[in-house]
Amino acid sequence: MANDVWVVVEHESGQPKKISLELLGRAGQLALALGGKAVAFVPGRDVSAVARALGPYGADIVYTAQDPLLEPYTADAQTQVVGEALRKEQPTLVLIGSTAQGRDYAPRLAARLGAAIVTDCASLEVDNSSLVATRPMYTRKAIGTVMYASEGIRIAVVLPAVYPVPQADPKRTAEVRAMRIPLDAKQIRTKVHEVQAIKRETVPLTEADVIVSGGRGLRGPENFALLDALAKALGAAVGSSRPPVDSGWVPHDYEIGQTGKTVSPQVYLACGISGAPQHLAGMSGSKHIVAINKDPNAPIFQLADLGIVGDLFEILPKLTEAVKKAKGGNRD
Amino acid sequence: MNIVVCVKQVPDTEAPIRIKPDGSGIDEMGLNLVMNYYDEHATEAGLRLKEQFGGTVTLIAAGPERTKEALRTGLAMGADEAMLITGPGLEQSDHLGMARVLAAAIKALPHDLVICGKLSTDDNASIVGPALAELLGLPQATAIAHLEVDASATTALVHREVEGGVEILEVPLPALLTVERSLNEPRYPSLPGIMKAKRKEIKTSTSTDQKVAASSRLTKLVPPPKRQAGRVIEADADKAVAEIVAFLKNDAKVL
Numbered sequence: 100m101a102n103d104v105w106v107v108v109e110h111e112s113g114q115p116k117k118i119s120l121e122l123l124g125r126a127g128q129l130a131l132a133l134g135g136k137a138v139a140f141v142p143g144r145d146v147s148a149v150a151r152a153l154g155p156y157g158a159d160i161v162y163t164a165q166d167p168l169l170e171p172y173t174a175d176a177q178t179q180v181v182g183e184a185l186r187k188e189q190p191t192l193v194l195i196g197s198t199a200q201g202r203d204y205a206p207r208l209a210a211r212l213g214a215a216i217v218t219d220c221a222s223l224e225v226d227n228s229s230l231v232a233t234r235p236m237y238t239r240k241a242i243g244t245v246m247y248a249s250e251g252i253r254i255a256v257v258l259p260a261v262y263p264v265p266q267a268d269p270k271r272t273a274e275v276r277a278m279r280i281p282l283d284a285k286q287i288r289t290k291v292h293e294v295q296a297i298k299r300e301t302v303p304l305t306e307a308d309v310i311v312s313g314g315r316g317l318r319g320p321e322n323f324a325l326l327d328a329l330a331k332a333l334g335a336a337v338g339s340s341r342p343p344v345d346s347g348w349v350p351h352d353y354e355i356g357q358t359g360k361t362v363s364p365q366v367y368l369a370c371g372i373s374g375a376p377q378h379l380a381g382m383s384g385s386k387h388i389v390a391i392n393k394d395p396n397a398p399i400f401q402l403a404d405l406g407i408v409g410d411l412f413e414i415l416p417k418l419t420e421a422v423k424k425a426k427g428g429n430r431d
Numbered sequence: 432m433n434i435v436v437c438v439k440q441v442p443d444t445e446a447p448i449r450i451k452p453d454g455s456g457i458d459e460m461g462l463n464l465v466m467n468y469y470d471e472h473a474t475e476a477g478l479r480l481k482e483q484f485g486g487t488v489t490l491i492a493a494g495p496e497r498t499k500e501a502l503r504t505g506l507a508m509g510a511d512e513a514m515l516i517t518g519p520g521l522e523q524s525d526h527l528g529m530a531r532v533l534a535a536a537i538k539a540l541p542h543d544l545v546i547c548g549k550l551s552t553d554d555n556a557s558i559v560g561p562a563l564a565e566l567l568g569l570p571q572a573t574a575i576a577h578l579e580v581d582a583s584a585t586t587a588l589v590h591r592e593v594e595g596g597v598e599i600l601e602v603p604l605p606a607l608l609t610v611e612r613s614l615n616e617p618r619y620p621s622l623p624g625i626m627k628a629k630r631k632e633i634k635t636s637t638s639t640d641q642k643v644a645a646s647s648r649l650t651k652l653v654p655p656p657k658r659q660a661g662r663v664i665e666a667d668a669d670k671a672v673a674e675i676v677a678f679l680k681n682d683a684k685v686l
């Protein structure tokens with residue numbers, strides 16, 4: 100049993116995803132506290148570029164497990180490969196991002212290994228040599244503290260944007276070791292027909308430092324263009340409350356809240372959103388909240404750091420121009 | 432087609448919860464307990480497949496005696512059978528332990544599909560579904576937003592939302608699915624359905640699993656940190672824009 104802390108790295112087009120870098124930063128700190136190493140585990144078809152990118156972000160060791168059967172992602176292949184690697188190396192803690200992939204395979208992996216698992220961790224600390232996580236519960240009406248049992252491998256599925264991406268140190272390199280884990284096509288029972296990209300010009304919600312979000316106050320699908328333009332200028336993602344989803348103005352994956360996504364960006368800009376408890380359930384963990392609403396009594400103002408009572412149709416276009424100007428001109 | 436739907440009883444999300452003063456959990460006095468709403472979507476998915484292919488929908492829940500109420504909701508929607516697993520060990524169980532108890536019961540039932548909710552609205556864990564798939568040795572698809580089973584009932588075609596896209600996945604049956612709310616619109620129980628559900632026997636069994644001992648445990652529950660209201664400004668658009676830009680620059684430091 101090694102005191103190492105692993106991160107199972109997610110990547111896309113030869114780049115580690117932001118969440119994996121966040122976790123690597125935290126893994127470094129926890130490994131220090133536990134007296135082990137920060138280890139990045141990178142499964143995929145050809146991951147050499149990803150593997151090289153991880154040293155500067157704090158990995159001491161990078162394990163790669165390459166197999167064409169690992170792409171596209173399936174729960175079967177991922178569980179098999181990560182499971183075998185963990186069985187072999189027995190780290191004390193494994194960090195997995197709370198993403199569509201992580202939420203899919205991490206519980207399966209835990210069941211296979213009989214490992215303790217805590218999902219949607221909003222913090223992870225070593226407290227007197229015990230490992231303790233906090234997580235939102237009861238649709239964010241409460242925060243739970245969960246203590247892991249001390250034996251065996253422990254799995255933490257960690258929310259995006261709770262830990263910062265560490266400062267890259269270009270001089271730092273990690274030892275890269277290739278792991279050979281046999282994988283049989285017959286073990287992969289599901290078949291991915293395709294992954295249809297939802298065409299978006301903006302960043303995915305879970306990767307964004309800034310989210311601009313629209314509610315029923317936007318009045319129709321065409322007006323989401325106002326948010327798109329602002330998001331593009333800010334390098335932000337676009338989200339929504341539930342009514343725009345229910346009315347079919349935006350796809351379901353825009354939805355933030357109790358039945359949608361939980362986000363915690365640096366800035367959440369709520370436009371034409373009243374601030375119902377079910378919406379707050381998804382965004383009240385944001386670092387900074389700005390709200391634009393024409394109703395001075397909108398409940399969203401009770402938690403906004405900056406509340407603007409005004410008409411979003413007047414403000415948004417001007418705001419986009421001002422942001423472009425502040426960023427040094429329109430670059431596209 | 433034999434369909435098993437896993438159902439959990441949870442506090443109604445519409446109502447506030449009261450956290451016990453010692454932080455050990457929530458106060459259940461006067462709490463309205465309902466079927467986890469993702470499980471309503473799971474039940475609906477099961478009922479639609481039954482309408483298409485014939486067969487049975489069996490509901491299964493692990494929990495205290497009161498959980499029967501949630502099962503009756505599902506029976507009233509049209510499920511054929513309901514089973515409750517109780518047991519002294521369940522209280523201390525974590526989600527993996529719960530999955531183990533459910534797996535043991537489901538193994539004894541014919542099942543072409545096992546359907547769970549994407550998550551429970553009390554624990555918000557999203558663990559039981561995929562863990563159950565592993566313990567039953569079934570392929571899985573989680574948080575699905577679309578479901579079609581082919582005419583010969585051998586594979587399911589599902590859509591699941593992933594970051595920036597939709598994954599279209601073919602899963603051979605038997606399989607385990609967990610469902611997203613956008614999958615369907617759950618039906619309301621009909622009056623005759625409610626009457627029938629009242630009379631229906633709910634089979635109860637006691638879990639003898641000695642290994643439900645938890646590998647993680649909730650030690651404290653607190654309300655989320657209260658956010659302070661900040662400044663609220665009523666101004667013309669230009670002033671408002673200036674305020675937001677200044678905030679983004681100076682406070683949030685993203686500009």
Ligand SMILES: Cc1cc2nc3c(=O)[nH]c(=O)nc-3n(C[C@H](O)[C@H](O)[C@H](O)COP(=O)(O)OP(=O)(O)OC[C@H]3O[C@@H](n4cnc5c(N)ncnc54)[C@H](O)[C@@H]3O)c2cc1C
Pocket residue numbers: 313314315316317339340341342343354355356357358359360370371372373374375376377378381391392393394397409410411412444468
């Ligand atoms: C079980 C359940 C789960 C739910 N889950 C979610 C969830 O996950 N996410 C979610 O968001 N909701 C959820 N809801 C719905 C939630 O209760 C609210 O109905 C919803 O959040 C309201 O969305 P809204 O703020 O966009 O609309 P409204 O409450 O209608 O608010 C619109 C706001 O826009 C403002 N406005 C209008 N015009 C303008 C203008 N020109 N300029 C500026 N402001 C303007 C209005 O003053 C108003 O405050 C759920 C509900 C239930 C029952």
Ligand SMILES: Nc1ncnc2c1ncn2[C@@H]1O[C@H](COP(=O)(O)O)[C@@H](O)[C@H]1O
Pocket residue numbers: 436437438439467469470473491492493494526529533546547548549550551552554555556557558559560
């Ligand atoms: N005690 C239980 N009894 C039956 N099904 C459960 C139980 N707990 C969880 N489930 C199922 O697993 C899903 C996810 O729950 P959770 O892992 O707690 O978020 C639920 O939507 C149910 O379908």
